[in-house]
Structures are given as structure tokens and as C-alpha cells.
């Protein structure tokens with residue numbers, strides 16, 4: 001799906017929700033981005049569509065139209081999913097292939113939802129969607145056999161959860177869906193079993209218990225989405241409905257008083273050159289002069305759109321469409337960063353990273369090549385040197401300069417990328433300090449940037465005079 005179609009979809013679905021329970025004025029609502037992730041057919045699109053319906057953003061007539069169309073294709077149960085699956089290809093196959101965007105309000109938040117594709121082949125699109133999110137909803141199918149298929153090796157449940165963590169999504173809401181299924185019937189045992197199996201894995205990839213919420217729902221019947229599930233249907237669940245849980249989420253403060261960093265996700269032409277992306281820090285104002293890195297091109301902001309509305313400024317967390325002057329469409333690529341002129345971000349072709357190798361056919365040695373996803377960019381990367389193996393429990397160096405590392409290990413390596421990318425050490429600025437590694441269609445690992453050896457910084461960017469040695473990387 002082209003970026004313009006995503007935006008069209010966003011505009012089409014953007015209907016005011018006056019019927020909802022919002023008590024704050026729209027101006028005071030906190031804007032958050034939620035990505036729906038999970039194994040193929042877990043019910044992500046259905047859940048998104050139903051939430052839009054329940055919050056008044058998908059009217060009865062449109063739903064009836066979707067129902068009729070879906071029925072004519074023998075896919076009646078997909079009526080809600082069609083609110084997000086906009087293309088003919090998505091509808092005929094019942095698979096989301098690109099991320100869809102829509103929005104609704106709750107009592108305390110203005111929520112933008114991103115429906116990420118679940119199928120393995122579309123993980124790169126899923127990475128773009130996740131990179132824009134503050135919260136992830138990990139949708140699990142409770143149907144007999146489906147949870148197991150999604151969670152076992154090769155299923156997308158593990159991969160998506162890990163990608164969300166690496167993309168910096170701090171809050172994870174685990175939605176156990178399809179509780180209405182005849183094989184489940186709101187069984188507490190099934191719900192517990194799923195929670196017990198997932199918890200150790202989510203802990204292992206770095207989620208702390210306070211960053212996790214667990215909600216049983218039926219995305220199809222709508223139970224426990226807006227209203228709490230009735231005790232006559234489910235007698236054991238004492239928590240809130242999904243919308244109540246989302247309403248109660250506590251989110252970190254946003255970095256306003258710092259230089260602008262906006263990651264570029266896509267581009268298109270509409271009254272001029274437009275950039276789609278996410279503001280990570282600082283405030284982007286109409287008229288601002290910014291630098292597009294790499295290759296350090298001056299850009300002037302000529303218009304800002306957030307959630308289909310023109311606004312004078314955008315804040316961290318906002319997914320924005322910027323109308324820009326000074327660059328051509330061909331100058332813009334996913335993965336670039338728009339930054340403050342007086343404090344540009346570094347672009348480099350080499351960096352040292354700490355990597356968790358989760359899936360790999362065999363041992364990994366220096367010289368190994370794969371694809372690194374760094375923000376929205378996908379670039380070829382080569383492991384120049386293995387610098388150290390790290391003890392996962394203590395986070396201390398276990399072995400210097402290992403000849404190889406095994407799947408399951410954590411290690412530090414010097415990585416060289418085929419074209420300049422904007423990265424910063426994770427400890428300095430987390431949004432530009434993470435990356436994922438993929439090979440032959442599988443995510444093999446995830447990492448954080450430790451340092452950037454100064455000698456290979458490109459584009460004449462100042463501020464990095466350090467010429468670190470491999471030893472320095474290990475301290």
C-alpha cells in the first residue's frame with residue numbers, strides 16, 4: 001500500500017467521536033500511538049475494526065456495507081477487519097500486507113492505531129509500523145492450536161514481541177483474543193496457560209511485569225473491548241475492559257526541550273514534497289529550517305499535518321506529514337533523520353553494537369552479512385569483528401574477541417553498513433540507538449548501539465572526534 005493510501009485511509013476513518021465517554025477536551029487528550037502486532041490471523045484487524053466501531057469511528061452503514069461485501073466473497077467474519085484492510089489484495093486474501101492507520105478517543109487519550117501485518121513475509125512493514133508506536137497490543141489467539149502455532153519456533157508471536165521491545169515500545173498489552181471460540185469458552189485455565197507460557201519469554205526479552213497488561217477479549221463479538229465482559233459469560237476475570245486498560249496506561253514524559261529528531265518513514269507528493277515520519281524529540285514548528293541526514297540537506301517545513309489536521313507544531317510521539325521545501329522527492333529515503341540545524345545527528349557507516357542473537361542456523365563468525373533494520377531503513381550489514389561475548393545474567397564481558405558466537409548468545413560486534421545511517425549510542429538517545437537483524441526472511445537478532453568509532457563518520461558531521469578502539473568498545 002502506498003503512503004498516500006495509508007493517509008487516505010486515515011482521513012476516511014477519522015470521524016469525530018461525540019458519542020464516546022470522553023470527559024477531557026480534545027486539546028488536553030494525550031496523543032498516543034498503538035501498534036497491533038501478533039501472529040497471522042490472531043485477529044488484529046478484526047479487533048482494530050471493532051474498536052473503531054465501538055468508539056463511533058465506524059458507522060453502522062459502513063459496517064453493513066463491509067458485511068455485505070465480505071459476505072459476497074464468502075468471508076462474512078471479516079467485516080470488521082475491512083475497516084483497516086483497505087486494498088483489494090488484503091481483502092481477497094484476508095491478510096494485512098502493509099500497516100493501516102486510524103484513530104479514536106478514549107476518556108484520557110487520543111489514540112492512533114497502527115494495524116501491522118502478521119504474516120512472516122511482511123515483517124519489514126511491521127517494523128515500520130512498530131517504530132512509530134508508544135504501546136503495542138500483542139494479539140494472541142486463544143483458539144486451540146492457534147496460540148501454539150504462533151508461539152512455537154518460526155511463529156510470529158515471539159518475533160513481533162521482540163521487535164516491539166527493540167523498537168523501544170515500553171508498554172505491552174497482551175490481548176488474549178477469540179475467548180468466545182467453542183474450543184475456549186472463556187476458560188480461565190486456557191487464559192492462565194497462555195499467560196504462564198508467555199511470561200518467561202517476555203521477561204527474557206526485557207519486559208518488566210509493570211510494563212505488561214493482560215486482557216481476555218473477543219474481538220469478534222466485542223466482549224471486554226469497551227464494556228467489561230459480563231460475569232455470566234466470564235465469572236473469573238476481575239480486570240478492566242481493553243479500553244479501560246488503555247485509558248489507565250501511564251506513559252513516559254516526552255522530550256520537548258531538546259534538539260529535533262524526526263525519523264523518516266516514507267515520502268510522497270501532494271501539493272509538494274511530503275515526508276511521513278515520527279517526531280522522536282524536540283518540537284517541529286511550521287517554518288523551521290531542519291537538516292535531512294544523511295546527506296545533510298537543508299529543508300524548510302512548509303506545513304505540518306497530524307491526524308489529518310493541519311497544526312502549527314508537532315511534538316515527540318506525533319506521527320506527522322510534513323510538507324517541505326528545498327529537497328526533491330528523490331532525495332528522501334526511509335531511515336533518514338530530520339534534525340535541528342545547529343545540533344545534527346551523526347551519520348556513520350560503522351558502529352559497535354551489543355546484539356542478542358535469537359535465531360540462527362549455526363554459529364556466527366566475522367564476515368557474516370545480513371540486513372540491518374535501523375529505524376525505517378533496511379541496509380546490508382557485515383560483521384567486521386566480534387569484540388566480546390557478554391554474560392546475559394550479569395551483563396559483563398565473558399570472553400574477549402571470540403572466534404564465533406552461538407544462537408542464544410549476547411555479544412558485542414563492530415558492524416559496517418553499506419550506506420550511511422543515523423545512529424546514536426543507545427544510552428544517549430534510545431530511539432536512534434536500536435537495530436534489528438534479519439536474514440532470509442527471519443529476524444535473527446536485535447541490538448543496541450554502544451558507540452560510533454569516529455573515523456568513519458560521514459557527511460562532515462561535527463561532534464564525534466572519538467576514534468575508539470575495540471577495547472574501548474568493551475568498557
Ligand SMILES: Nc1nc2c(ncn2[C@@H]2O[C@H](COP(=O)(O)OP(=O)(O)OP(=O)(O)O)[C@@H](O)[C@H]2O)c(=O)[nH]1
Nearest residue numbers: 041042043044045046077095096118178218219220
Ligand atoms: N471466534 C472468533 N474469531 C475471530 C475473532 N477475532 C478474529 N477472528 C477471526 O479470525 C480470522 C482472522 O482475523 P483477522 O482480523 O483478519 O486477523 P489478523 O491478525 O488481522 O490477520 P493478518 O492481517 O493476516 O495478520 C477471521 O476469520 C476473523 O473473523 C474472535 O474474537 N473470535
